[in-house]
Amino acid sequence: MFRDKDRFLNILLISPSILAILIFVYAFIGWSVRVSLSKWKGLTADYTWNGIKNYLDLFADPRFHVDIRNTLIFTGVFVFGSILLGFTLAVMLDQGLKGEGFFRSLFLFPMAISYIVTGVVWRWLMNPAAGSRTSGLNLLFTNMGLDSLVNKWHTTPTWGIAAIALAAIWQMSGYTMALYLAGLRAIPEDLKEAARIDGASEVQIYRHIMLPLLSPVTLSALIILGHMSLKVFDLIVAVAGKQLPLDVPAIYMWQITFDGLFYGRGAAVGILLLISIAVLIIPYIRYTLKTEAEQ
Amino acid sequence: MKTRLRLGKYWLYIPLVFMTVFYLLPLYIMIITGFKSFAEIDLKTMWNLPQGIAFDNYIEAFSKLAPSLWNSFAMVIPAALISSALGSLNGFVLAKWKFRGADVVFPIILFGMFIPYQSILIPLVQFMNLVGIKGLPGLALAHIIYGIPITTLTFRNYYASLPQELLEAAKIDGADMLGIYRYILLPISMPSFVVVLIWQFTSAWNDFLFAVVLTGNRDWPITVALNNMAGSQIISWNVQMAGSLLAALPTLLVYIFLGRYFLRGLLAGSLKG
Numbered sequence: 219m220f221r222d223k224d225r226f227l228n229i230l231l232i233s234p235s236i237l238a239i240l241i242f243v244y245a246f247i248g249w250s251v252r253v254s255l256s257k258w259k260g261l262t263a264d265y266t267w268n269g270i271k272n273y274l275d276l277f278a279d280p281r282f283h284v285d286i287r288n289t290l291i292f293t294g295v296f297v298f299g300s301i302l303l304g305f306t307l308a309v310m311l312d313q314g315l316k317g318e319g320f321f322r323s324l325f326l327f328p329m330a331i332s333y334i335v336t337g338v339v340w341r342w343l344m345n346p347a348a349g350s351r352t353s354g355l356n357l358l359f360t361n362m363g364l365d366s367l368v369n370k371w372h373t374t375p376t377w378g379i380a381a382i383a384l385a386a387i388w389q390m391s392g393y394t395m396a397l398y399l400a401g402l403r404a405i406p407e408d409l410k411e412a413a414r415i416d417g418a419s420e421v422q423i424y425r426h427i428m429l430p431l432l433s434p435v436t437l438s439a440l441i442i443l444g445h446m447s448l449k450v451f452d453l454i455v456a457v458a459g460k461q462l463p464l465d466v467p468a469i470y471m472w473q474i475t476f477d478g479l480f481y482g483r484g485a486a487v488g489i490l491l492l493i494s495i496a497v498l499i500i501p502y503i504r505y506t507l508k509t510e511a512e513q
Numbered sequence: 514m515k516t517r518l519r520l521g522k523y524w525l526y527i528p529l530v531f532m533t534v535f536y537l538l539p540l541y542i543m544i545i546t547g548f549k550s551f552a553e554i555d556l557k558t559m560w561n562l563p564q565g566i567a568f569d570n571y572i573e574a575f576s577k578l579a580p581s582l583w584n585s586f587a588m589v590i591p592a593a594l595i596s597s598a599l600g601s602l603n604g605f606v607l608a609k610w611k612f613r614g615a616d617v618v619f620p621i622i623l624f625g626m627f628i629p630y631q632s633i634l635i636p637l638v639q640f641m642n643l644v645g646i647k648g649l650p651g652l653a654l655a656h657i658i659y660g661i662p663i664t665t666l667t668f669r670n671y672y673a674s675l676p677q678e679l680l681e682a683a684k685i686d687g688a689d690m691l692g693i694y695r696y697i698l699l700p701i702s703m704p705s706f707v708v709v710l711i712w713q714f715t716s717a718w719n720d721f722l723f724a725v726v727l728t729g730n731r732d733w734p735i736t737v738a739l740n741n742m743a744g745s746q747i748i749s750w751n752v753q754m755a756g757s758l759l760a761a762l763p764t765l766l767v768y769i770f771l772g773r774y775f776l777r778g779l780l781a782g783s784l785k786g
Contacts, residue, residue, distance in 0.1 A: 337743075492629055
C-alpha cells in the first residue's frame with residue numbers, strides 16, 4: 219500500500235533495530251560458539267582451536283552432573299507447582315466472588331519484584347538454624363505447634379533445590395493464574411450453561427470441558443515456565459550464593475567464566491543452555507505465529 | 514439452581530484467605546522488620562509486630578543503598594524510553610507494511626527475547642570493552658537492545674489490531690507514511706506506551722545478570738548492591754529486610770497504581786497478548 223519513498227523510509231526506520239538484533243543476538247551467539255571451541259583460559263582472549271573438548275570436559279565434570287540433577291528437580295517442582303496453583307487460583311477467582319479483583323492483584327504482586335529481593339527475604343524465611351536459633355518459617359511452624367513441618371529447607375541434601383523452587387512458585391504462580399484467567403474468560407458462558415442443563419456438576423464442567431479447552435494455555439505455561447527454570451539464576455544466588463549443592467548451569471557459567479576465567483568452558487555452558495531452550499521456544503514461536511495467521 | 518451455586522461458593526474464601534497469607538508473608542516480614550527499632554531486633558521475635566514506629570533500619574539501609582538506587586534510576590529511565598520508542602517504530606513498520614521477508618524478520622526478532630543471556634554474555638562484555646562503553650551506559654544499552662523484541666511485539670500487535678480503513682482514509686487525505694505514524698497512530702498509542710514503559714522499567718530495574726557483569730562497585734544498580742549487602746556478614750538481617758523493601762518499592766508502586774497495564778505487558782511476554 220505504500221509508495222517507493224515510503225518503502226525507503228520503512229527500511230530506514232526498522233534497520234537500526236534489525237541490525238542491533240543481528241549483532242547482539244545472532245553474531246554474539248556465533249561468537250560464543252567460537253569461544254566454546256577454543257582454548258581460551260585466562261584474561262587474554264585465545265582462539266586456538268580446541269574442537270569439542272570443552273563440551274567433553276563439561277560432561278565429565280561432576281559439578282555439571284549436579285547442575286543437571288538440580289535443574290531437573292527445580293523444573294519439575296516449579297513447573298508442576300506453578301501450574302497446579304495457578305490453575306486452582308484461576309478457577310476459584312472465576313466463580314464471580316466479591317473481591318475478585320483484590321485477590322487477583324494480590325496473587326500477582328510478586329511478579330513486580332526482583333528475584334534478588336525475593337531471594338533475600340526467603341533466605342531468612344527459610345533459615346535452617348535449629349534449637350534456640352530457630353527463626354523464619356521454622357519458628358512460625360513451632361509456634362503453631364506444627365513441629366513436623368520444621369525442615370532444613372535449601373540445606374537439605376539433594377532436594378534442597380526444591381525449597382528454592384518453592385520461592386519461585388511464590389513469585390510465578392500469580393502469573394500462571396493470570397494466563398489461565400485470560401483463557402477462562404475467553405470461553406463462552408453458554409458452554410458452561412449448556413453443560414449445567416445437561417446435569418453436569420461444577421467439578422465435571424471444569425474437568426471435562428474447561429480443562430481440555432484450556433490446553434493451549436497449559437502448553438504456553440509449560441513452555442514459558444519450563445524455559446524460565448532452565449535459566450534460573452538470580453533467585454538461587456540471592457538465597458544461597460555460589461554454594462555447590464545448589465549449583466545450576468547459569469551459575470556455573472557465570473562463576474567459571476568471570477571468577478575462574480575458563481572462558482571456553484563457560485561459553486560451552488551458555489551454548490548448551492541456548493540449545494535446550496531453543497528446542498522449546500522455536501516450535502512455540504512458529505506455532506503461535508501460525509495460529510495468529512489463521513485467525 | 515443459582516441459589517445453590519451462590520450458597521455453595523462461600524467456602525472458597527477459606528482457601529483464598531489462606532493463599533493471601535502465603536503471598537503476604539514475605540511482604541509482612543519486610544515491612545514489620547523495617548519499622549522495628551534496633552533494640553527490638555531479635556530473630557526469636559521476628560514475627561511479632563513492632564512495639565512502636567521506628568525508622569532505624571530504613572535509615573541505615575538507605576544510607577548504604579542510596580547511591581545504587583540513583584544508579585538504577587539513571588540507567589532504567591533512558592533504557593525504558595529508548596527501547597519503547599524503537600519498539601513503536603518497528604511495530605508500525607511490521608504491522609502496516611507487508612514487505613517480502615516480513616514473516617521471517619518478525620520471528621527472528623522475537624527469538625531474541627527468549628534466549629538465555631549466558632549464551633551472549635562473553636561477547637557482550639568483550640564488545641563493551643572493545644568499544645569502550647563501560648558501566649551504566651553499557652548496561653542501559655544492553656537493556657535497550659535486548660528489550661527491542663518485546664517492545665516491538667507489543668506495538669506490532671496493537672497496530673495490527675487497528676482497522677486498515679483508518680490508514681486508507683489518511684492516505685486519501687494525502688498523508689505520507691511518516692504523517693500517518695505521527696498524526697494518526699502515535700496519538701492513540703499512549704496505552705501501549707504505558708504498557709511497554711512499565712514492562713521495560715520493571716525488567717531493567719529487576720535485572721541482575723547484566724548488571725553484575727557490566728558494572729563495578731562504583732556504579733552498581735540496586736539489585737547487585739542489595740545482593741552484596743545480603744552476602745556480607747557485617748550487615749544484619751533486619752537492615753537487609755529494610756533494604757529489600759527499598760529495592761522493591763519503585764516497581765511495587767508502579768504495580769499498585771498501574772497494575773492493569775502491567776498485566777497486559779505480562780501476557781504479551783508469553784505471546785498471549
